[in-house]
Amino acid sequence: xxxxxxxxxxxxxxxxxxxxxxxxxxxxxxxxxxxxxxxxxxxxxxxxxxxxxxxxxxxxxxxxxxxxxxxxxxxxxxxxxxxxxxxxxxxxxxxxxxxxxxxxxxxxxxxxxxxxxxxxxxxxxxxxxxxxxxxxxxxxxxxxxxxxxxxxxxxxxxxxxxxxxxxxxxxxxxxxxxxxxxxxxxxxxxxxxxxxxxxxxxxxxxxxxxxxxxxxxxxxxx
Ligand SMILES: Nc1ncnc2c1ncn2[C@@H]1O[C@H](COP(=O)(O)OP(=O)(O)O)[C@@H](O)[C@H]1O
Ligand SMILES: [Mg+2]
Numbered sequence: 606x607x608x609x610x611x612x613x614x615x616x617x618x619x620x621x622x623x624x625x626x627x628x629x630x631x632x633x634x635x636x637x638x639x640x641x642x643x644x645x646x647x648x649x650x651x652x653x654x655x656x657x658x659x660x661x662x663x664x665x666x667x668x669x670x671x672x673x674x675x676x677x678x679x680x681x682x683x684x685x686x687x688x689x690x691x692x693x694x695x696x697x698x699x700x701x702x703x704x705x706x707x708x709x710x711x712x713x714x715x716x717x718x719x720x721x722x723x724x725x726x727x728x729x730x731x732x733x734x735x736x737x738x739x740x741x742x743x744x745x746x747x748x749x750x751x752x753x754x755x756x757x758x759x760x761x762x763x764x765x766x767x768x769x770x771x772x773x774x775x776x777x778x779x780x781x782x783x784x785x786x787x788x789x790x791x792x793x794x795x796x797x798x799x800x801x802x803x804x805x806x807x808x809x810x811x812x813x814x815x816x817x818x819x820x821x822x823x824x825x826x827x
Pocket of ligand 1: 618647650651
């Protein structure tokens with residue numbers, strides 16, 4: 606599904622800061638991989654590149670064989686909306702909307718009609734066991750329920766690839782384990798998943814682990 610070839614990311618901070626150094630990475634259609642590294646090691650930068658939110662300074666990113674560097678911003682955002690679901694540490698839910706409305710939002714942007722939006726949002730929420738919370742607001746939910754809502758929002762567009770940046774970082778141990786069980790189910794359902802974490806206990810559950818250290822990527826022995 607994904608191939609990174611010699612992907613480098615630099616920021617122009619007087620002298621230049623190289624955050625990612627010539628990364629090579631292949632991700633298959635149903636791979637579940639974890640990227641483990643300390644704060645500041647380049648994890649989010651890599652996830653933003655994989656999610657087409659940012660571009661490499663050098664190197665190539667192929668998605669389903671297409672060179673994403675050749676796409677303009679509107680083609681990239683269309684591809685992102687169709688193929689990729691994001692999950693963040695801090696959930697990023699809109700507090701003024703209900704659970705169901707939050708989950709419908711990506712379909713709004715894709716101009717999906719109301720009846721289909723509602724049905725798909727309910728299905729996505731059912732898949733994360735939240736059918737009993739459709740009309741709650743985010744501030745009426747537990748942390749685990751908020752993250753389940755965010756997962757449903759990521760799933761509602763039926764992405765092939767799920768990108769998760771520290772998805773258990775704001776949750777207690779037990780709730781974090783429950784969220785990781787949801788990721789196991791997504792993997793079993795055929796999704797490709799890239800999960801970023803700085804927590805070795807989270808990484809231990811993931812089949813394929815890479816370490817990122819000072820912007821260099823190393824595959825850990827299985
Ligand atoms: N837009 C930016 N401009 C300049 N430096 C940045 C920018 N984004 C991230 N960085 C720097 O890149 C490094 C890696 O950041 P990041 O990918 O967020 O790390 P992580 O997610 O592993 O904590 C950090 O040193 C950070 O300060
Ligand atoms: Mg980060």
